[in-house]
Amino acid sequence: MSMQVFSKEQADTYAAWCDILVAGAARAGVAHFVDQNIAGPYDRALLFLRFSEAGPLADYYLGGLSGIDTESNHRFGVPFLQLSQAERQVIVEAAIASKSQAWKRPDPSFFYLVSRNDAVDVVYGTEAGFKALDTPYMAHILPEKPW
Amino acid sequence: MVMQKHEKTEIVIVGSGIAGSTMAAELAEAGFEVLVLEGGPKRSLEDMVSSQIWSRRLRWGGPPALGEGDLVNGLYFGMGWGTGGAGLHWYGNWYRLHEADFKSHSLYGKGLDWPLDYEDLRHYYDRAQIYFGIAGDLEQDVWSPQADPYPMPPLPISRQARAIMKGFDAAGIPVRPNSVAINSRDYKGRTACLLDGWCDAGCPIGALANPLVLQWPKALGAGAQLVNDAYVTKITTDERGRRATGVEYVDTSGTLHTQPADIVIVAAHTVANNRLLLLSVSSAHVKGLANSSGMLGRHFMSHPSLTVYALFEEETEPYRGIAGGNLFSQEGYDNKIPASGAFGSRTWICGQAAKPNDLLGIAMSRPDLYGQELDAFMRKASRHFGNMVAVCEETPQAENRVILDSSRKDRFGHPVAKVMNTMPVENGHRLELARAEGEKIFKAAGTSDVWSGPLAPMHVIGGTVMGDDPARSVTNSYGQTHDVENLFIAGASLFPTCGAVNPTATLAALVLRTADYIRDNRSALMQ
Numbered sequence: 001m002s003m004q005v006f007s008k009e010q011a012d013t014y015a016a017w018c019d020i021l022v023a024g025a026a027r028a029g030v031a032h033f034v035d036q037n038i039a040g041p042y043d044r045a046l047l048f049l050r051f052s053e054a055g056p057l058a059d060y061y062l063g064g065l066s067g068i069d070t071e072s073n074h075r076f077g078v079p080f081l082q083l084s085q086a087e088r089q090v091i092v093e094a095a096i097a098s099k100s101q102a103w104k105r106p107d108p109s110f111f112y113l114v115s116r117n118d119a120v121d122v123v124y125g126t127e128a129g130f131k132a133l134d135t136p137y138m139a140h141i142l143p144e145k146p147w
Numbered sequence: 148m149v150m151q152k153h154e155k156t157e158i159v160i161v162g163s164g165i166a167g168s169t170m171a172a173e174l175a176e177a178g179f180e181v182l183v184l185e186g187g188p189k190r191s192l193e194d195m196v197s198s199q200i201w202s203r204r205l206r207w208g209g210p211p212a213l214g215e216g217d218l219v220n221g222l223y224f225g226m227g228w229g230t231g232g233a234g235l236h237w238y239g240n241w242y243r244l245h246e247a248d249f250k251s252h253s254l255y256g257k258g259l260d261w262p263l264d265y266e267d268l269r270h271y272y273d274r275a276q277i278y279f280g281i282a283g284d285l286e287q288d289v290w291s292p293q294a295d296p297y298p299m300p301p302l303p304i305s306r307q308a309r310a311i312m313k314g315f316d317a318a319g320i321p322v323r324p325n326s327v328a329i330n331s332r333d334y335k336g337r338t339a340c341l342l343d344g345w346c347d348a349g350c351p352i353g354a355l356a357n358p359l360v361l362q363w364p365k366a367l368g369a370g371a372q373l374v375n376d377a378y379v380t381k382i383t384t385d386e387r388g389r390r391a392t393g394v395e396y397v398d399t400s401g402t403l404h405t406q407p408a409d410i411v412i413v414a415a416h417t418v419a420n421n422r423l424l425l426l427s428v429s430s431a432h433v434k435g436l437a438n439s440s441g442m443l444g445r446h447f448m449s450h451p452s453l454t455v456y457a458l459f460e461e462e463t464e465p466y467r468g469i470a471g472g473n474l475f476s477q478e479g480y481d482n483k484i485p486a487s488g489a490f491g492s493r494t495w496i497c498g499q500a501a502k503p504n505d506l507l508g509i510a511m512s513r514p515d516l517y518g519q520e521l522d523a524f525m526r527k528a529s530r531h532f533g534n535m536v537a538v539c540e541e542t543p544q545a546e547n548r549v550i551l552d553s554s555r556k557d558r559f560g561h562p563v564a565k566v567m568n569t570m571p572v573e574n575g576h577r578l579e580l581a582r583a584e585g586e587k588i589f590k591a592a593g594t595s596d597v598w599s600g601p602l603a604p605m606h607v608i609g610g611t612v613m614g615d616d617p618a619r620s621v622t623n624s625y626g627q628t629h630d631v632e633n634l635f636i637a638g639a640s641l642f643p644t645c646g647a648v649n650p651t652a653t654l655a656a657l658v659l660r661t662a663d664y665i666r667d668n669r670s671a672l673m674q
Binding site: 020021022023042043044045046047048050051052053055092096113116117120121124125126129130133134135136137138139140141142143146147 | 187188193195196197198199200201203204206207208209211212213214220221222223224228341343344345350351352466467502503504505506508510511514515517518519521522525526529530
């Protein structure tokens, strides 16, 4: 499935970022989940970000991805995708603690929260995710697809 | 721009959520010609997919609403979009305001007084609980004002609620079965709740009273009409500005429609109600419609809230039950000054069913965790999680308000709303007392793994507040604007104070009262 908004590098970066936040997020398709939903109209989007006013959805995510690489280049001289797991974790920890040095906008801490929720959605928030947690789904109307 | 003028209707209602649909049903059944304009799309029961991910399509999809202050974030979570509005994803928590909530200024010198008291509204609360179908137990509820019994017994107590109840018992604080607009048995053709915890993704079986199963069948059956994707941009008035003449709205093609009406009722979401009046300027109403007092947009409120969490020793099946809460406690509610420097009432709502994801899901209870730590937490919490929320009170302040912000425009070029809301310090102190109390209760239940979340706003209230004095309020006690006699407002935007309870019971009671008033004054209002 090709991306509509993200470039391949952006999609890979988002998947790698989210995979640190929630193991399995990349394989569960978090980059496709977000790409698909920022490509369409706002009121049809399925994203957690919809609960807050953050401006156009695509602009927000592209800004966040730019921020991740800005911070990565600032600290390690290479983009996020080229970092080791330990180095990636440094970028994540800085975002959580609001201690990013070069990444200013969108707010790194809030971007962590939003992207973590995207990752939680695709890993734990689907019927398969419920099953993995041994949580009965008990749907009135089952979604035709996870997202 | 293409323009289209329609035939006059007797009543046009803006908004199709709980306020708009209840008003439409009541007035159509009273014989009025009623047209409802809804900004969002048509909804059906099939849209209520059991998924927190898919439920986001039911949330606000209209023009941006900007926020400023510490009690305004996550605004869109509680706002609806499309037929039924937020009524498609509300939780069904159902409480009356207490007598003192109506007289906050007189009793405490804080906030505002309502232009009516509890006894004026009691009959309508009683009617509303029959209309919506409330399950609860007033004999056990030692806190609520005098009222008729609920039509249904309370819902069964969940395993999570039982675990929490042990803490209340050990702490010596009474807790009771919650009162909710959710069927504990079949009620008026709607089935009983299955306790599967999908409430805020919508309840397609209709156990939770929602406009698609309750109000809209009544309204449409009585001849009301509903137009979706009708984005109302202005209320029009005659030259002197004394009477509303109708509304203007834009459809998805960009066509501007003019809809004349004898009576206009603004019954959208709180922020949308305020914005529409502020947008409806004219030479007779240069500061916004019905704003001769300068009070339009002011006294905006939200309930300061926080959630207390625990991992209990026993299995709690947190995914079962109802999202609104299985138990509640208003112990001490009527003591609005529980400590020096603290002000406001408090309600505990306990044992909310929780799914793994979403804003109120299990994962969000520990936003600091990620990776393997998060996974380990999720596996334990999905069996042992418990939570309860403290709903506290915000004292209305004139400077907390909704304004228009021309730095952002909707797609038709109209300025968006900006909500400014900063919690008074005394309400923050009240909330912190609740935090300590909640953690004490959970620890008393025998678990050491207790934590609590940050301050969070809950519900949006005020801005078009009612009052006796036209110089200090926007409407009278019927939601009829002081300045424009055939313009009414419905919804929580009318409340002069918010108490510490979810607003829907009071919203519904006020709608029924206003509908009676319009019916009883038909000829005068329709002149």
